[in-house]
Amino acid sequence: MKYIQLLAILFLTLNLACNNSKSEKNQNSPAEKEIAADITWGENPxxxxxxxxxxxxxxxxxxxxxxxxxxxxxxxxxxxxxxxxxxxxxxxxxxxxxxxxxxxxxxxxxxxxxxxxxxxxxxxxxxxxxxxxxxxxxxxxxxxxxxxxxxxxxxxxxxxxxxxxxxxxxxxxxxxxxxxxxxxxxxxxxxxxxxxxLAIKLPEEVEILKKAAALTAEWQIEAYQKVVPGESTDADIARFLKKKMAENGVTDGWAPDQNPNVNSGPDRGHSHATDKVIMPGDVIQIDFGIKVHDRWVSDIQRFAYVLKEGEMEAPENIKHYWESAKAGNRAALAAMKPGTKGVDVDRAQRVLMEEAGSEYVMWSTGHPVGYVAHDVGPNLGGSQASHVRPAAEKELKEGMTFAFDGFHAWKLPNGELKTISVEEMAVVTENGAEYLIEPQEELVLIKA
CATH class of the missing domain: 3.40.350.10 (Creatinase/prolidase N-terminal domain)
Known part of the structure; x- marks a missing residue:
């Protein structure tokens, strides 16, 4: 009798262990997520x-x-x-x-x-x-x-x-x-x-922001590789990026409902990703940020073009829009140096926008980023506004970090506006400014 009882206990123990093992494999407990975060980011500095x-x-x-x-x-x-x-x-x-x-x-x-x-x-x-x-x-x-x-x-x-x-x-x-x-x-x-x-970040903080920015950009490129034109939706891309965040122990850079903002249609501003189906000829925007150590935030955009049947590259008009926006971003970076006012950084790219035939864009060229997506510091805007915000009159200083765009906007056949906003992150140095990571040079091309 005792022998049978021992066998029963042994069976129940093994069965429980097996079930627990399956449960652990099928879901990540909070403790496991913390371990994953530690593996990725190390001890909170x-x-x-x-x-x-x-x-x-x-x-x-x-x-x-x-x-x-x-x-x-x-x-x-x-x-x-x-x-x-x-x-x-x-x-x-x-x-x-x-x-x-x-x-x-x-x-x-x-x-x-x-x-x-x-x-x-x-x-x-x-x-x-x-x-x-x-x-x-x-x-x-x-x-x-x-x-x-x-x-x-x-x-x-x-x-x-x-x-x-x-x-x-x-x-x-x-x-x-x-x-x-x-x-x-x-x-x-x-x-x-x-x-x-708050506007100044220590070198150690800049290094953390570099790593966050690199992952933010890398995951966006991975997301584009999953797109199937005619089937995938903007929301599918958003879900992919949400999964990457969960797997790597990081959280949203801003309001979870609007991060990431994925848009393959007309401009929607700060928005959530919808169930719009991605189609050939679409220009896709991903505006995405992550928070690491529950403290530091990234803000990066990456753009893609969906090739139409028979296309091997983007058409000339799309190339022009992309190159114009990219040039605006590079002009803004060149203007970012200690002593320069935020409004002057905005003006540096607005000149190029006008020359390239861009429609008016209401957004500021850039904003401080660090502890939140729109952090404390100089606003990079106001050169075309009816009045300049006080923060845009502030001078840039060494150690300030920014997320900033190069813009080009055009009207779609239905009359609605579409904007490419080449958003990168940079830190102001003693002699100028440096990108935190390599900027996007070419549109990501998605085959039909």
Whole structure:
């Protein structure tokens, strides 16, 4: 009897193991996805990069913004958008992060609730973490310190133009001003501090963006190789790219419903991929971005032409549109250098667009990219607008990263507009700008 029971137990154990093995092969558990991500990307470098950004780039940002200090108030659930850039993402109670320059250099001081102060101190991000008792106020202690140091100009996160610098709520502002008393007039918007700090990327970050851009472009080319004219749809391409993301442990560069944007028909702007069937004669656009380490984002476009019956290459008009757009992209890159304004980069390619007979394109030539697809930094646009946005009047600086287009637009037989927007990524260097990866030189040709 015991022998039969042992055999039964053994059978059940083997059967369970077999089923578990099949289950593991048929689906990726969250743990397996994390392992896949680690294999692809290695350990997340953000903790060290964040520390380096605070110590090396933030002092310069304070100087450039002409402020003595920057005060950020963090809290639980409805936190400041800048919180995870300064180590405040785990705030439970209210915490006050103060960054300032004085005659002895740069300092970072945090007044943190006692429940999380030790964990924050262990991260070794800040010079000093002061533990705040439950019956005390971190904001009040920060205000007392400001008064004691006699800091003259204190930036706080209230901004009309930069959402990343607008995290201080109305009630938080009221409370802070009550503690500061007659010093409340020393508070100024942190718009320029956040702009100067986030717009510059460290060399280590640029290397990460290069890898992300390379995969983004590579997968788009793979997707084009799967297209069967007359059968494949724009949505099929999108699904292929979504699968590549899942297999490689990366996420969407922007809103998942619109990433990737695949369009083989007339312009749709920022959009989702539809079930339109890809046909001979179509010009296909893929606008695609991935996020790696849940931090850095790519934004790359690749274009293809579907050959008609008997065609061995794209017709002359399509070649002209492509070469014109590509020339605009190259002109924009040549204009990107330290000291150049964003509006001037836009103007560099608009001249070529007019010469090539392009229809008007409402989009800016480019935008900063890094932590989000449309990041903080100079806007590369405005040269043909009725008014120039303030961000387009900003000068480019070494270490800024951009995604930018070369445009050519034409009218389809039905009167609708079609645009080729050759979008690449680049970093501004000491003497100019460099592509992060090799740019697309030729249209991808898809056989009928």
């Amino acid at each position: 953000w903790p060290e990069i964040r520390k380096k950004r605070i110590n090396e780039l933030l002092p310069k940002a304070l100087d450039a913004a002409e402020v003595d200090a920057w005060l950020v108030i963090c809290r639980e659930n409805n936190n400041d958008p800048i919180a995870d850039h300064i180590g405040g993402e785990n705030a439970g109670g209210t915490a006050a992060f103060l960054f300032y320059n004085d005659e002895n250099g740069f300092h970072s001081l945090v007044f943190s609730p006692s429940g999380e102060s030790k964990a924050l101190d262990d991260l070794d991000i800040h010079d000093s973490v002061v533990s705040v008792d439950r019956n005390a106020s971190a904001m009040e202690l920060a205000a007392d310190f400001i008064r004691k140091k006699d800091l003259k100009k204190i930036a706080v996160n209230s901004s009309e133009s930069n959402s990343m610098a607008d995290g201080l709520s109305y009630t938080q502002r009221q409370e802070l001003e009550s503690y500061l008393g007659n010093l409340k007039n020393r508070l100024v918007p942190s718009t320029e501090v956040v702009y100067e700090w």
